[in-house]
Amino acid sequence: MKTTIVKAFGTEAANAPLHSMNIKRRELLPHDVEMEIFYCGICHSDLHQIKNEFGGATFPMVPGHEIVGKVSKVGGNVRTFKVGDLAAIGCIIDSCGKCEYCNDDLEQFCDQGVTFSFNSPDKHLGGATYGGFSESYIADEKYVLHVPQTLDLGSAAPLLCAGITVYSPLKHWHAGPGKMVGILGIGGLGHVAIKIAKAMGAHVVVFTTSPSKVEDAKRLGADEAVLSTDAEQLKKYARKMHFIIDTVSAKHDVNTYLNLLRHDGSVVLVGLPPEALEVKAFSIVTGRHSFSGSNIGGIAETQEMLDFCDGHHITADVEIIQIQQVNKAFERLQRGDVHYRFVVDMHSLSN
Ligand code: NAP
Ligand code: ZN
Ligand code: ZN
Numbered sequence: 001m002k003t004t005i006v007k008a009f010g011t012e013a014a015n016a017p018l019h020s021m022n023i024k025r026r027e028l029l030p031h032d033v034e035m036e037i038f039y040c041g042i043c044h045s046d047l048h049q050i051k052n053e054f055g056g057a058t059f060p061m062v063p064g065h066e067i068v069g070k071v072s073k074v075g076g077n078v079r080t081f082k083v084g085d086l087a088a089i090g091c092i093i094d095s096c097g098k099c100e101y102c103n104d105d106l107e108q109f110c111d112q113g114v115t116f117s118f119n120s121p122d123k124h125l126g127g128a129t130y131g132g133f134s135e136s137y138i139a140d141e142k143y144v145l146h147v148p149q150t151l152d153l154g155s156a157a158p159l160l161c162a163g164i165t166v167y168s169p170l171k172h173w174h175a176g177p178g179k180m181v182g183i184l185g186i187g188g189l190g191h192v193a194i195k196i197a198k199a200m201g202a203h204v205v206v207f208t209t210s211p212s213k214v215e216d217a218k219r220l221g222a223d224e225a226v227l228s229t230d231a232e233q234l235k236k237y238a239r240k241m242h243f244i245i246d247t248v249s250a251k252h253d254v255n256t257y258l259n260l261l262r263h264d265g266s267v268v269l270v271g272l273p274p275e276a277l278e279v280k281a282f283s284i285v286t287g288r289h290s291f292s293g294s295n296i297g298g299i300a301e302t303q304e305m306l307d308f309c310d311g312h313h314i315t316a317d318v319e320i321i322q323i324q325q326v327n328k329a330f331e332r333l334q335r336g337d338v339h340y341r342f343v344v345d346m347h348s349l350s351n
Pocket of ligand 3: 095096097098099100101102103107109110111112113
């Protein structure tokens with residue numbers, strides 16, 4: 001297959017710094033859309049992966065899966081995009097399209113294994129897929145999203161992963177009027193979760209380990225914010241929460257939060273701590289609680305989320321950086337020093 005060389009930023013090995021590199025993109029197939037990348041967000045999953053914290057990572061690796069830009073070329077059979085349209089790519093760029101999950105718009109659970117936008121087996125070129133820290137991306141139009149014109153592109157980029165990852169469980173567990181919804185951890189995912197849960201009409205309670213975020217959570221729209229390291233403050237919420245979205249990226253005690261649930265409530269894990277988490281029997285049998293999880297969302301739901309965020313004027317709070325600052329940004333993300341998402345201006349690749 002013919003390929004084109006494009007500029008990118010990636011890493012050769014776990015824990016090695018990212019640097020400028022050239023990568024190959026496939027030639028345009030009849031159903032493919034080529035997108036010029038304007039912005040790409042930095043998710044904690046990018047950080048887990050460049051450190052190979054889940055094992056099995058493929059190097060060289062070009063991370064980035066919160067990708068927005070403009071369509072620069074379309075294949076002969078493309079019907080849903082034209083050159084110049086705003087477009088976005090999130091975590092998913094392919095799936096079997098035939099299994100029960102794909103048929104139900106749940107491509108993230110595809111029987112054949114979903115293809116992620118980076119560090120996933122590349123069906124066309126072999127090796128691994130390369131992500132959004134690059135000039136351009138090529139994907140089948142079925143996996144490309146339409147970005148509403150009114151959303152600010154740089155601050156909309158994080159919706160492609162952070163947004164859908166919290167929208168999907170908030171909807172599934174019925175966030176809305178009369179529901180006490182907890183958000184645990186206020187980083188990229190958590191701060192967008194506050195905004196979306198509030199827009200859905202829920203009463204939003206934030207649990208954070210960072211004293212500085214207690215006040216800021218209210219600015220972001222939370223009704224209440226609690227310093228989770230203070231057991232006294234937590235007591236007030238015992239048996240009050242309908243469900244809690246847990247976005248914490250590192251090992252933590254989930255039993256503390258299971259004990260805040262009403263009967264039939266759930267702690268929904270979306271964070272991906274590499275270490276196993278311990279669930280105590282009495283944290284779940286008492287009150288018929290559950291400890292559950294959720295993984296991004298399907299393509300149709302991602303489009304629905306973008307349209308929902310457009311309707312409610314929701315974007316992320318971002319710090320726009322140049323690609324040359326990406327290693328510093330990863331260090332700051334590791335320390336929790338980000339309010340609340342780094343987004344790379346991808347035109348800086350040509351600096
Ligand atoms: P992030 O911006 O780094 O935010 C994580 C937040 O977790 C931090 O801001 C901090 O919030 C809290 N935290 C971190 N370490 C902690 C610790 N040791 N104990 C307690 N709290 C701690 O990360 P993100 O981009 O939002 O991603 C969050 C997690 O979700 C990552 O593991 C990421 O890989 C995962 N993820 C999963 C999916 C999925 O589909 N399931 C999709 C995207 C991301 P406070 O300062 O408020 O305590
Ligand atoms: Zn992500
Ligand atoms: Zn499938």
